[in-house]
Amino acid sequence: MPTPLAPRARARLLRWFRAERRALPWRERRDAYRVWISEAMLQQTRVATVIPYFERFLARFPDVEALAAAREEDVLAHWSGLGYYRRARTLHQAARSIVAELGGVFPSTRTGLLELPGIGPYTAGAIASLAFDAPEALVDGNVERVFARLFALPGALGSSSLKERAWELARELVPRAKGAGEWNEALMELGALVCLPREPRCGLCPWEADCAARALGRAAEFPAPKARKPGLEVELEALLVERSGRILLHQRAAHEGRMALMWELPTRELGSEHLFSAHWPLQAGRVLLREGEELGRLRHTITHHRIQVVLRRGELAAQPRGAGWCWATAGDASGLALTGMTRKALRGRCASPLSRA
DNA sequence: AACTCGGGGCG
């Protein structure tokens, strides 16, 4: 198969990247641990969102041993607000596996990396190439979009056909000897800075003359948009139970699909859909809570649910005891693994902002 | 192959 991209074009991308690459915290030093944490956080999450989380996380868990030794709840607390909390759990499990089974040494091959929980095809390629400069390809949303335009590939964004074709091209194009990491990073950076989803800045692009979609005058039309379902409407009721300056929080069960082990205001779902729990959290089968006056409403969106939360004052019918309940001050709350919804509900009510030190 | 999982920022 002929090389789909001329050597001059390849060199043009690298020249562009060396001139334009952003200074990002995880680019300061390239060890496997830092690459891994940044890649895990960056899954489906914007760079600007990740930066403060990355710095707090690295300060608290500076290496894989520190992460492995931490309690899961502490890891979750440092993830609170980032979303996709399974990432934090698999990160923690993988750290323990690396320390317990691999002597604290990071796998340096794609196949070795794929054995670890939370590391899929993209992240394995990223760690192998960025941290170890192994000749491994990667395809993320940026690369998929760049290739869809550069080669005018058919298929919707995220479709298996486009994704598979993008992986083939990525494997063909990645440097065999050295420089795989820089090449991969340059591709992603081009997607992040120039080959933007809505309005590509073709005038700034090192591949403007090479781009098939541009030649058709339809760069912005590639890739085809993904079909999306409308979010389901959900109405929740959350209770603010206060006692001597503290707020009652409830911890979601470990087996909950969503946001397991995260802390939240006691919550139930109104209406009949029951996409969330329809009842107040119980203790030994007993109802502990009664709802009082309405305090306000807020909107929150999680993946496919559009949620309206009615915030009410709550009263205790019995004394909550044992694990799964806590009385938190504003200060405590900043160190807890709160759900985003609870964080939002408490914002402005807590004396100090919920910034995690 | 289709679904699920958070949350935010921007046009």
Next chain:
DNA sequence: CGCCCAGAGTT
């Protein structure tokens, strides 16, 4: 308000 983001795991 819709769209998309340095995806992975489950069904």
